[in-house]
Amino acid sequence: MKKKLIFSTLLIVLAALLVSNAAGCWFLYEQERRDSTQSLRELLILMDSQSQITNADSAAEQFHQAAPDKRLTIITPDGTVLVDTKADADQLEDHANRPEVITALSTGWGADVRSSDTVGVPLLYVAKKFTDGMIGRASMPLSSIESLVWKSVTGFLIASVVALLLSLLLARRMAQKVLEPLNAVGGALTGVLSGASTTTLDAFRGDDELRPILRYIDKLVERLSGSIHNLTVERDKVNLILDCMDEGFLLLDEDGGLLASNRAARNLFGVPEDSSDAAGLLVLTRSRRLREATEQCHRQKSPVMLDVDDLPLPGRSLRFFLSPVSGRQYEGENVGTSILISDVTELKAAERIRADFTANVSHELKTPLTSIKGFTDMLSSGMVTSAEDQKRFSSLIGVEVDRLIALINDILKLSELESLTMEQGEESAPVLATAQEVRELLDLKAKESDITFTVEGEECSAAISAPRLKEVILNLAENGLKYNRPGGHLTITVTPGTNQVTLQVADSGLGIPAEDQARVFERFYRVDKGRCRKDGGTGLGLAIVKHIVALYHGSIELKSQVDVGSTFSITLPKAV
Numbered sequence: 125m126k127k128k129l130i131f132s133t134l135l136i137v138l139a140a141l142l143v144s145n146a147a148g149c150w151f152l153y154e155q156e157r158r159d160s161t162q163s164l165r166e167l168l169i170l171m172d173s174q175s176q177i178t179n180a181d182s183a184a185e186q187f188h189q190a191a192p193d194k195r196l197t198i199i200t201p202d203g204t205v206l207v208d209t210k211a212d213a214d215q216l217e218d219h220a221n222r223p224e225v226i227t228a229l230s231t232g233w234g235a236d237v238r239s240s241d242t243v244g245v246p247l248l249y250v251a252k253k254f255t256d257g258m259i260g261r262a263s264m265p266l267s268s269i270e271s272l273v274w275k276s277v278t279g280f281l282i283a284s285v286v287a288l289l290l291s292l293l294l295a296r297r298m299a300q301k302v303l304e305p306l307n308a309v310g311g312a313l314t315g316v317l318s319g320a321s322t323t324t325l326d327a328f329r330g331d332d333e334l335r336p337i338l339r340y341i342d343k344l345v346e347r348l349s350g351s352i353h354n355l356t357v358e359r360d361k362v363n364l365i366l367d368c369m370d371e372g373f374l375l376l377d378e379d380g381g382l383l384a385s386n387r388a389a390r391n392l393f394g395v396p397e398d399s400s401d402a403a404g405l406l407v408l409t410r411s412r413r414l415r416e417a418t419e420q421c422h423r424q425k426s427p428v429m430l431d432v433d434d435l436p437l438p439g440r441s442l443r444f445f446l447s448p449v450s451g452r453q454y455e456g457e458n459v460g461t462s463i464l465i466s467d468v469t470e471l472k473a474a475e476r477i478r479a480d481f482t483a484n485v486s487h488e489l490k491t492p493l494t495s496i497k498g499f500t501d502m503l504s505s506g507m508v509t510s511a512e513d514q515k516r517f518s519s520l521i522g523v524e525v526d527r528l529i530a531l532i533n534d535i536l537k538l539s540e541l542e543s544l545t546m547e548q549g550e551e552s553a554p555v556l557a558t559a560q561e562v563r564e565l566l567d568l569k570a571k572e573s574d575i576t577f578t579v580e581g582e583e584c585s586a587a588i589s590a591p592r593l594k595e596v597i598l599n600l601a602e603n604g605l606k607y608n609r610p611g612g613h614l615t616i617t618v619t620p621g622t623n624q625v626t627l628q629v630a631d632s633g634l635g636i637p638a639e640d641q642a643r644v645f646e647r648f649y650r651v652d653k654g655r656c657r658k659d660g661g662t663g664l665g666l667a668i669v670k671h672i673v674a675l676y677h678g679s680i681e682l683k684s685q686v687d688v689g690s691t692f693s694i695t696l697p698k699a700v
Contacts, residue, residue, distance in 0.1 A: 129295065129298070129299040130292070130295045130296055130299050133291060133294075133295035133298070133299075134288065134291060134292060134295060137287065137288060137291040137295075138288065141284045141287060141288070145277075145280045145281075145284060148276075148280060149273060149276070149277055149280070152272075152273050152276050153269065153270075153273045156269045156272050156273060157248065157269055160248055160264060160268070160269055161235060161248065161250055164194065164248070164250035164262040164263070164264065165233070165250055165252070167187065167190065167191055167194070167196075167262050168250065168251075168252040168260045168262050169252070170190070171183045171186065171187060171196070171254075171260050172252060172254045172255060172260065174186065176255055176256060177256050178198065178254050178255075178256050178258040178260070180198040180206040180207040180258075181207060183196065183198060183207070183260070184196055184198065184207045184208075184209050187209060187262070188209050191262075193264065193268070194262055194263065194264045195208070195209050195210045195243075195247070195262065195263045195264065196208070196209045196260065196261070196262055197209075197219070197260075197261040197262075197263070198258055198259070198260055198261075199219045199225060199251075199258070199259040199260075199261060200258060200259070201229060201257050201258070201259065202218075202220060203218040203219045203220025203221070203225065204218065204219075205219055206258075208242075210242070210243060211242045211243070216242065217241075219261075222236070222249075222251075222261075223236045223238075224236040224249045224250065224251040224261060225251055225259055225261065227251070228251035228252060228253045228259050228261075229253060229259065232252065232253045233250075233251070233252055233253075234249075234250070234251040234252075235248075235249060235250050235251070236249045237249070237266065240263070245265050245266075245267065246265065246266040246267075247263040247264065247265055247266065248263060248264055248265075248266055248269070249261060249262075249263045250262050250263070366386035366387075367386055367387040367388075369386060369388055370388060371388060371464050371465060371466050372385070372386065372388040372389030372390075372391075372392045372393075372463075372464070372465035372466075373385065373386045373388070373389055373462070373463070373464055373465070374389055374462070374463040374465065375449075375454055375459060375461075375462055375463075376418065376459070376460050376461040376462070376463065377454075377457050377458060377459060377460050378422065378458050378459075378460035379460070380415070380418055380419075380422075380460070380461075383454045383455070383457055383459065384454060388465075389465060392442065392465060392467060411432050413430060413432060414430060414432055414444060417430045417444065417446055418446060418461055418463075421446040421447070421448050421461050422448060422460050422461055424448075425448045425450065426448065427445065427446060427447045427448070428444075428445075428446040429443065429444070429445055429446070430443070430444045430446065431443050431444075431468065432444060439469070440467070440469050441467070441468050441469045441471075441472045442465055442466070442467060442468065442469075443465070443466045443467075443468045444463055444464070444465055445463065445464040445465075445466075446461055446462075446463050447461065447462050447463075447464075448460070448461060449461060449462050492524040492525075492527050492528050493524075493528070495520070495521075495524045496521050496524050496525065499517045499518075499520055499521045499524075500521065502517060503517055503518075551587065551588060551589040551590075552585040552586065552587055552588070552699030552700075553585060553586055553588055553589060553590035553593040553594075553699075554583060554584075554585055554590075555581075555583070555584055555585065555586050555593065555618045555625055555627055555696075556579065556581055556582065556583040556584070556618045557583065558590060558593050558594050558597060559579045559581075559597050559616045559618060559627070560579050561594065562594060562597045562598050562601050562616075563577050563578075563579050563601070563616070565598070566598075566601055566602065566605060569605055570605055570614065573605055573608065573610065574610040574611055574612075575605055575608050575610070575611075575612050575613065575614055576612070576613040576614070577601075577605070577613075577614045577615075578613070578614070578615050578616070579615075579616045579618075580615065580616070580617055580618070581616075581617050581618030581619055581620075582618060582619070582620055583618070584618065584620035584625050584698065584699075585625075585698070585699035586625040586627075586676075586696040586697065586698060586699055587676060587677075587696065587697040587698065587699045587700070588672075588676040588678075588696055592672045592675075592676070595668065595669075595672065596669050596672050596673065596694065597616065597627070597629070599665040599666065599668060599669050600629040600669060600692050601614065601616065601629060602665070603665060603666070604629055604630075604631035604633065604690075605631075607631070607633040607634050607690075608631050608632065608633035608634075609632070609633060609634070612631065612632040612633060612689075613631070613632050614629070614630070614631045614632075615628075615629075615630050615631075616628070616629050616630075617630070620698065621698065622698075623697065623698055624695050624696060624697055624698050625695070625696050625697075625698050626693060626694070626695050627693070627694040627695075627696070628691060628692070628693050628694075629691070629692045629694075630689065630690070630691040630692075631689050631690055631691075632688070632689040633689050633690065634686070634687065635684050635685050635686040635687055635688050635689055635690055636682070636684040636686070636690055637686055641682055641684055644666050644682065645666045645667055645669075645670040645680075646667065647664055647667045648664065669692075673694055673696070676696060676697070677696075677697055678694060678695050678696040678697065679694070679695045680692065680693070680694050680695075681693045681694075681695075
């Protein structure tokens, strides 16, 4: 308020100075112009009084001697210039159309202010009709008048600066005196709000203007200190409970406007802590279903539960529990609806994964069991009589049983991996040696498929158990052979880093289409379903790889191009 008082005072003084200085400059300019006009008139009267017949050359010479800084032009009634003290008369055009000449011919005197076509500067013109009918025109530059005015302006400015400085000192002193008791009263009221029981107003109790206010403040201190303390405690309890909730909470008025929100709600809608709560409501209004549910809850006075997807961000699922509120107020506003918000994105994702997993497991188990049932029915019915066919069907049953066992083992592995948590650095395994061991296991299969299988890099240890590292490399290498082509290659490269180890498995096989790359690590997902089942795959290999790598705080990345090949890059922490 002190700054406002000083600023307002200075603004008033400045405005007054500007108006007075502008008016003074204008009056001074007008006065100088009138004086200059009168001076030119007197010169013209003097030139006319010299002779009844105007001698142009003699008049010009006398005018130049009397006023060398001014200009005289003698013009005939038809506009011909006879003489000009500042220019060659023969070079000047007809002056019959000049405003001051036209006025002088009709009234005897004429005046005008304009830029001269001859000298190119603004001039003040005064014209007089002489006794013999000739027109005498005297002129002078406006710059002469303006220079006089500017000299005076300098004095005005100095006086204005002095006045402003003096006003600033006086305004500060006045503001300080005016606000001193008000600041003391404000400090006392602040002490009341903060729970303080003492005030510092004794120095002002003698002021007649403040005495009634001080009595009221004393009463406030006595009556409200306990109430404010109790309200503060209750408010802190409520705020603590709301801010510690994992669920978001919104309080709406009867028109659907936002009254309050807790920290969890602001985090859900990406509203910064220091911004207005109303910003979060902009997100809510984008959902038509949510607006309709709020109106239904308020209209029917009944709770409503609603799930909304892609709010506020794509891929998010929020569950809203809307409850009507009647007869309650918040900060003077009638409360209409309370909303409890839960983020159920992970819950829905888990439900979806569980449903997909159940469906996939049922399908994968059903296929071999159906084959086994068919083979056993054929054998038991006596339809297969030859020993060779019976042996072949028994062998097929054994293949399907092995496939079931492999599938169940992989499912058990995934369940085990999902339930484990590992601390980094508990175990270690040599990466290059493990890769070479896998190459030896698959060497015969690689030769049968006419695929060059190589391992290269430097030896280093990763923070992972040896059996699980072997399982990761084996799964990736088997896929690299299975989906390769004759004459292709499969290369495992081990690259140690400062704090991590990078393992790359690159093949020159069929490649994975771009639309499938994001899903190849899902359970039972197959790019080529027919070929995978034909080769005996369970569709869980890459899912197992992903879980093992994540279990040991690593990461996996896929780069693939159709008909060029695929590269799986695994990064694991380096063993300590």
